Amino acid sequence: MFTQSRCDRCGSILTSSYGIANRITDSGQGIWRFREFLPPLTEGNLVSLGEGSTPSIETKRLHSLTGVKRIILKLENCNPTGSFKDRVAALGVSIAKELSSKGVFNASSGNAAAAVAAYSARAGLRCITLVRENASAHKVSQIKMFSPILIRVRDLFRTRKKLENVLSMMQRWLPNWYNHFLWAPINPLLVDSFKTIAYEIFLSSRNADFVFVPVAGGDLIFGLYKGFKDLAASGLIEKVPRLVAVQAKGAESTVRAIRGELRLDEELKRTRTVASALDVSFPSEHAVIAVKESGGFGISVTDREIMEARRILASKEGIFCEISSATVVAAIRKGKEKGLLSSEDTVCAVITGSGLKDVERIKISNIPLAKNEKELRSLALHAAG
């Protein structure tokens, strides 16, 4: 039950359901405080580093700057390895233990790779991480600390077909290893880990008209959608908030699929964006479902808008996010400008990862130097001006 991904009869991606509980319970560590809404696993196999329970905070200035009533930010950068992927790694590595897997393999050069390597280390399981040939040395250095076995693979993410082919070969060669690739068409159960974000937004008493989510493979937005549906089905919220799929202009496959400009089996010929975690060529079927069924929309923002939003978020709210996360901030402003949001709307946005994951290096010599008391006084008084 933990590894099948598609229906034997119709070929659709499977999804999970655990019945409807009357209330969200709140005991256990990390995502496991929501155990009854997650795949049923043996207690002893649950792996956690205390992920989740991240802050939900209201903005102090950003909502006025963008023209909406309220903005609530869910700070997933506060997870143990610095991104929302810790939730899925807690679930996936626990499933691997349940299956008595000899190890875990994965393909990613970013947040997912760090999370899966960390949780495998925590579980005492071996981990093979496939990364792209020209992966960022900074990102791989973070992953490497957890001591996975790293293999660079030429053209790993070039096309969806190539990637699927690599993963299925890996599974064939390593039949007793768990394929931890986070993508619903391969691992539909793993998206359930992201339902916990919806529960936590609810528990912190934050209701929203819209939830803005960065979209690559679409698992985060689909997991959130499932989580909000659980809450609605339990009668805890009146309706599922409208889900908004946010992408970068240079890689807007899902946004275009939502608009009907791209078929689900099509791919963009060329993608290019500073938001490396969102640099995918194919649309997400699940993201399209989440957006359409919830009455949301898709929106894309330029690289310039993303980088500006990242600086605004840090300097106006004190939150330093990774580049891909800043897309949601840029998208709220743009959505308001386009009339897709009103000034009465409360918007929730998921800040998916830490700014420490990609730091823009400055030159230390560009900072003014006070060599003596007189110079310091002059610089200080000028600064206080």
Next chain:
Amino acid sequence: MFTQSRCDRCGSILTSSYGIANRITDSGQGIWRFREFLPPLTEGNLVSLGEGSTPSIETKRLHSLTGVKRIILKLENCNPTGSFKDRVAALGVSIAKELSSKGVFNASSGNAAAAVAAYSARAGLRCITLVRENASAHKVSQIKMFSPILIRVRDLFRTRKKLENVLSMMQRWLPNWYNHFLWAPINPLLVDSFKTIAYEIFLSSRNADFVFVPVAGGDLIFGLYKGFKDLAASGLIEKVPRLVAVQAKGAESTVRAIRGELRLDEELKRTRTVASALDVSFPSEHAVIAVKESGGFGISVTDREIMEARRILASKEGIFCEISSATVVAAIRKGKEKGLLSSEDTVCAVITGSGLKDVERIKISNIPLAKNEKELRSLALHAAG
């Protein structure tokens, strides 16, 4: 009341007391859920980014490797800017608002600078950050994102006297600005923010015989000591755990002061360690008090032991900490070897900051490359061994 630091009569460092409450309350955001144990501030002046409520997790392998019964790690890397300093910035910037300060100034090139800049941004207050002349470009780049005014100061941290002189000049030039330097002899109230760590360790039902804490200025260990004393005075715990001051061999001023080998007004002539956040030359009076009164000890570890402990923590437990945090892991092992801990002891250790703050850069070309299916198969099978 918020700015006086020493007694008018005897010259001792002041400390705060809020009476004894019967129970730890648990409402409000960030550190403010413990409001009644913190300086009394107006509700509207409380600043928070959701700091605190960080995970307390039990190790799976580290305790066996070091020979103690249990190890509990308090993951302060999960704070919004990636370190425990977010707690003190939440308090300090709130005090600055209470005082209607025109801005905040600080001297730090590391975690404190990032935290104070972030919380000032959050509060809409201006921030001047003094950094050392040759500060790490990587660290300053993180700080810079929050748009403080940065000034490099020659010999900023050369001696305690030099630093105190710079800060007192700054206060004279900028009389309406808040001096946010975290060090009890200057700002005794700020250590109270770290009491919240002790409360959280208690609330997660983790009792410990020893608490291992990295020590530079000594505020963290003293705040923890005060927090545990509150808990003991409230009857919530039987006794205050023994506090252990951990330093690097190359900068062991407080450890030597605890042993009586260095007077409190003396300084080490030369310091040198990879743990840059712990590279201070003068002993901490407060750390000595916390250790002696709780029946703990001081211990120092070599740079080699620190770097090895950092890798062990990541590869055996999945926790990637900053270099200075790894000292506590090295110190537990060493404390056990020296007979200062027994195999029946439960040890808590504070992981003060995120490994993303200082990443050891690897060479991407050192990772094996699979150029085709055959090479991937060979590498995968070899990895799975």
